[in-house]
Amino acid sequence: xxxxxxxxxxxxxxxxxxxxxxxxxxxxxxxxxxxxxxxxxxxxxxxxxxxxxxxxxxxxxxxxxxxxxxxxxxxxxxxxxxxxxxxxxxxxxxxxxxxxxxxxxxxxxxxxxxxxxxxxxxxxxxxxxxxxxxxxxxxxxxxxxxxxxxxxxxxxxxxxxxxxxxxxxxxxxxxxxxxxxxxxxxxx
Amino acid sequence: xxxxxxxxxxxxxxxxxxxxxxxxxxxxxxxxxxxxxxxxxxxxxxxxxxxxxxxxxxxxxxxxxxxxxxxxxxxxxxxxxxxxxxxxxxxxxxxxxxxxxxxxxxxxxxxxxxxxxxxxxxxxxxxxxxxxxxxxxxxxxxxxxxxxxxxxxxxxxxxxxxxxxxxxxxxxxxxxxxxxxxxxxxxx
DNA sequence: TGCCAAATTTGCCAAATGGCAAAAGTTTTT
DNA sequence: AAAAACTTTTGCCATTTGGCAAATTTGGCA
Numbered sequence: 135x136x137x138x139x140x141x142x143x144x145x146x147x148x149x150x151x152x153x154x155x156x157x158x159x160x161x162x163x164x165x166x167x168x169x170x171x172x173x174x175x176x177x178x179x180x181x182x183x184x185x186x187x188x189x190x191x192x193x194x195x196x197x198x199x200x201x202x203x204x205x206x207x208x209x210x211x212x213x214x215x216x217x218x219x220x221x222x223x224x225x226x227x228x229x230x231x232x233x234x235x236x237x238x239x240x241x242x243x244x245x246x247x248x249x250x251x252x253x254x255x256x257x258x259x260x261x262x263x264x265x266x267x268x269x270x271x272x273x274x275x276x277x278x279x280x281x282x283x284x285x286x287x288x289x290x291x292x293x294x295x296x297x298x299x300x301x302x303x304x305x306x307x308x309x310x311x312x313x314x315x316x317x318x319x320x321x322x
Numbered sequence: 323x324x325x326x327x328x329x330x331x332x333x334x335x336x337x338x339x340x341x342x343x344x345x346x347x348x349x350x351x352x353x354x355x356x357x358x359x360x361x362x363x364x365x366x367x368x369x370x371x372x373x374x375x376x377x378x379x380x381x382x383x384x385x386x387x388x389x390x391x392x393x394x395x396x397x398x399x400x401x402x403x404x405x406x407x408x409x410x411x412x413x414x415x416x417x418x419x420x421x422x423x424x425x426x427x428x429x430x431x432x433x434x435x436x437x438x439x440x441x442x443x444x445x446x447x448x449x450x451x452x453x454x455x456x457x458x459x460x461x462x463x464x465x466x467x468x469x470x471x472x473x474x475x476x477x478x479x480x481x482x483x484x485x486x487x488x489x490x491x492x493x494x495x496x497x498x499x500x501x502x503x504x505x506x507x508x509x510x
Numbered sequence: 511t512g513c514c515a516a517a518t519t520t521g522c523c524a525a526a527t528g529g530c531a532a533a534a535g536t537t538t539t540t
Numbered sequence: 541a542a543a544a545a546c547t548t549t550t551g552c553c554a555t556t557t558g559g560c561a562a563a564t565t566t567g568g569c570a
Binding site: 195199201203204215216219255256259262263266267269270273274275276277278279306307308309 | 447463
């Protein structure tokens with residue numbers, strides 16, 4: 135669980151007692167490629183810290199196309215934050231793109247941690263905010279880029295994701311068709 | 323200042339004493355169309371609540387194009403959150419698109435409010451998170467949309483912005499050229 | 511009111527991307 | 541190892557968008 139603890143310590147201080155408590159509240163979970171961590175229509179009741187593997191968050195648009203909203207890789211938390219906080223059914227799927235090793239926190243565990251560890255909320259808020267700002271900062275420039283530039287930027291921003299993710303997921307994240315992405319790849 | 327107070331009350335409870343303190347800490351500011359609330363290269367030291375008017379947040383990409391990252395309209399807070407929190411120079415401009423009436427909070431005022439009002443941080447965190455989630459949710463679908471659909475979606479999502487914003491700003495937000503946007507408009 | 515500057519529209523053509531279906535390549539299953 | 545299922549590449553052509561520059565419209569100011 136060192137990855138998790140080290141990650142948390144980037145955002146605030148924790149003493150050994152607090153660290154032990156966090157470790158006790160975390161539950162190890164393996165999720166096989168293709169399986170869902172949470173699904174549209176259900177209220178998410180867990181948050182995952184990804185130790186190994188890649189998630190994606192996706193949904194269906196009005197045309198019925200499956201859109202990958204973003205990827206989440208190792209050393210990050212994954213959750214449909216909106217539905218989780220508001221306790222409303224999600225409109226998104228959170229899916230394992232590769233076999234994943236997760237540390238899972240239930241709503242109850244998180245409540246306990248929040249009540250027991252004075253710095254907890256502050257740490258979580260910093261993490262949340264950083265993750266969201268990063269998403270905006272990744273998406274925004276892509277709008278003005280053409281297909282090739284989007285792909286190249288993706289390679290820069292996620293250097294170790296491109297080869298581990300199916301073309302179709304990547305294409306729907308980049309907002310281009312599979313065939314265009316295939317051609318772009320070839321042209322590089 | 324009712325707009326501000328009502329907005330805050332959506333995110334948490336405040337008693338009259340707390341409300342009075344918030345009012346005392348807010349400073350009324352008029353910003354004329356085209357002027358900057360904060361600029362790239364400077365550390366932002368203020369947060370604005372927009373009572374009247376429209377802001378945009380923009381930056382220059384590597385090709386030198388000016389990109390509008392997003393618009394902020396009435397009844398919302400505006401700030402380069404990343405630079406503000408980390409106290410690092412901003413890479414973005416925050417500009418008044420129309421004449422604006424603002425309520426401004428300085429870093430010091432915010433610190434006072436945070437120290438005095440126990441619910442303050444929680445309220446601000448909820449507001450921040452909601453604003454960021456909204457940005458992601460607006461940007462993500464646009465990537466898969468063509469120019470016309472992007473414009474139509476924009477009209478839906480910001481029904482009262484399209485006519486108050488110059489074409490060039492809107493085009494750079496939508497990730498299409500001015501001339502394309504002009505043609506799209508005509509075709510509707 | 512009239513002039514100037516800025517913003518928007520338009521024409522023309524080149525380049526990029528999409529849509530669809532078939533072919534080629536991979537992976538999984540039995 | 542062969543078959544089946546899935547993923548990726550490719551060809552062909554239609555459509556969309558970009559780039560550039562000129563024309564037009566709009567808005568602000570003297």
